Amino acid sequence: MERNCVWDDLLAQKRVADFLKHAATTGTVAHAYLFVGPTGAGKKTAARALACSLFCDDGGCGVCSICHRIRNGKHPDVHVFRPAGAATYMVEQVREVIHDVHLKPVQASHKVYIFEEADRFNAGSANAFLKTLEEPPDDVIIVLLTRSFDAVIPTIASRCQIVRFRPVPESMAIGVLIERSGATQDEARIALAASDGVISRALDFLESPVRRKTRDATVELLKRLPLMDGHDVLLGARTVLSEAKAPVEMLKAAQAEELAERKELFGKGISTKPIEDRHKRELTAREREGVTEVLSVAESWLRDCLVMSGCAPELVANADDADAIEEVAAIITPRAAVSAVEAVARARRRISYNVSPQLAVEAMLFDIQEVLRCPR
Numbered sequence: 001m002e003r004n005c006v007w008d009d010l011l012a013q014k015r016v017a018d019f020l021k022h023a024a025t026t027g028t029v030a031h032a033y034l035f036v037g038p039t040g041a042g043k044k045t046a047a048r049a050l051a052c053s054l055f056c057d058d059g060g061c062g063v064c065s066i067c068h069r070i071r072n073g074k075h076p077d078v079h080v081f082r083p084a085g086a087a088t089y090m091v092e093q094v095r096e097v098i099h100d101v102h103l104k105p106v107q108a109s110h111k112v113y114i115f116e117e118a119d120r121f122n123a124g125s126a127n128a129f130l131k132t133l134e135e136p137p138d139d140v141i142i143v144l145l146t147r148s149f150d151a152v153i154p155t156i157a158s159r160c161q162i163v164r165f166r167p168v169p170e171s172m173a174i175g176v177l178i179e180r181s182g183a184t185q186d187e188a189r190i191a192l193a194a195s196d197g198v199i200s201r202a203l204d205f206l207e208s209p210v211r212r213k214t215r216d217a218t219v220e221l222l223k224r225l226p227l228m229d230g231h232d233v234l235l236g237a238r239t240v241l242s243e244a245k246a247p248v249e250m251l252k253a254a255q256a257e258e259l260a261e262r263k264e265l266f267g268k269g270i271s272t273k274p275i276e277d278r279h280k281r282e283l284t285a286r287e288r289e290g291v292t293e294v295l296s297v298a299e300s301w302l303r304d305c306l307v308m309s310g311c312a313p314e315l316v317a318n319a320d321d322a323d324a325i326e327e328v329a330a331i332i333t334p335r336a337a338v339s340a341v342e343a344v345a346r347a348r349r350r351i352s353y354n355v356s357p358q359l360a361v362e363a364m365l366f367d368i369q370e371v372l373r374c375p376r
C-alpha cells in the first residue's frame with residue numbers, strides 16, 4: 001500500500017477521514033470537535049491529520065516538512081494538552097490556554113488545540129472554558145478527545161461537533177504493523193499488547209530496543225513473582241520502572257538538541273518558552289506512557305493466562321512466552337486470573353489519581369503475587 005496522504009493513517013475510520021477531509025477542502029471545518037472512540041481508534045491521529053490538511057500546501061501530503069512537524073508533535077501552531085492536575089484539567093491550565101488562543105498563529109493560517117481525555121474537565125475548568133469553546137477566534141480549531149461520550153460534561157459536549165470513531169479490529173491492526181515494519185505476526189501482537197492497541201505506538205515499540213527491553217523485564221518479573229520475597233518485589237518494581245524511563249532520557253537528549261538548533265538558527269535572544277513548555281508536556285506524556293506500558297504488559301500477560309486456562313491459546317498475545325503462560329494457566333482458576341487482571345486496573349486508576357507509580361506498581365505486584373501463589 002502506498003501512503004501518500006495523512007488520511008491514509010486512519011485505518012478503519014474511512015467515514016471519519018472522508019468527513020474531515022471534506023470539511024477541510026470545502027472550508028467547513030467546525031470551530032470545535034469532540035472525537036469519541038476507544039483507545040487506539042486513531043483520534044489523535046485524526047486531529048493531527050486535520051491540522052495537516054489545513055496547514056499543508058498540498059492539503060495534507062504527509063511528506064512535506066509541515067506535515068512532518070505536525071505528525072511529530074513539533075509544529076508551533078498545533079498544541080496537545082492533557083490534564084495538568086490530579087486527574088482533572090485545572091482552571092489555571094484552561095486560563096493559560098485561553099490566553100494563548102487569542103495570540104496570532106506562529107507559522108500557519110490556523111491554530112489547532114487538541115485536548116486529550118476531555119472527560120476530565122471538572123465543573124470549574126469546564127466553566128472557564130465554555131465561552132472559548134463556543135466562540136473561539138476564527139483561526140482557532142479545538143479538538144477534544146474522549147473514550148466515553150457520557151463521561152464528558154454536557155455543557156462541553158453540546159458546544160462541539162461530535163465525531164464517532166469505531167474500534168480498529170485487532171486483525172487489521174496486526175496486518176498494518178506487519179506491512180509497515182516487516183514484523184512477524186507474534187511480534188506485532190506483542191507490540192500491540194504493550195501499546196494499548198495504539199498502532200503508532202506499536203510501530204515505535206517495534207523500532208525501540210529500550211521499550212522491548214522494558215517489556216521483557218516486566219514479563220520476567222511476573223514469572224519470578226511467586227518465588228520472590230517482599231524486598232525482591234520492591235526492587236523489581238523499581239527496576240522495571242527505571243527501565244521504563246529510558247525513552248524519557250532519550251527524549252530529553254533530543255529536546256536539548258532541538259533547543260540548541262533553534263538558538264543557533266534564530267540567535268540566543270529568541271524566546272524559547274513555547275518550545276520549553278511543549279518539551280515539558282512531551283516529557284510528562286512520555287513518562288506516563290512508560291508506566292502505562294509496564295501495566296499494559298502485565299495486563300496482557302495475565303489475560304493470556306486467563307485465555308490459556310479457558311483453552312483459547314490462539315488468543316494469547318505474548319506468544320513468545322507461551323510455555324510460562326501455560327504453566328500458570330494449568331493451575332490458575334478463571335476467577336483468580338480475573339482478580340489478578342483487576343489488580344492492574346486498580347494500579348491504573350491509582351496512578352490516574354496521582355498516586356506515585358512506584359507505590360501503585362508495588363501494590364499491584366503484591367496483589368498479583370498473592371494470586372499466583374494461591375491461584376484457586
Ligand SMILES: [Zn+2]
Nearest residue numbers: 056061064067
Ligand atoms: Zn504536507
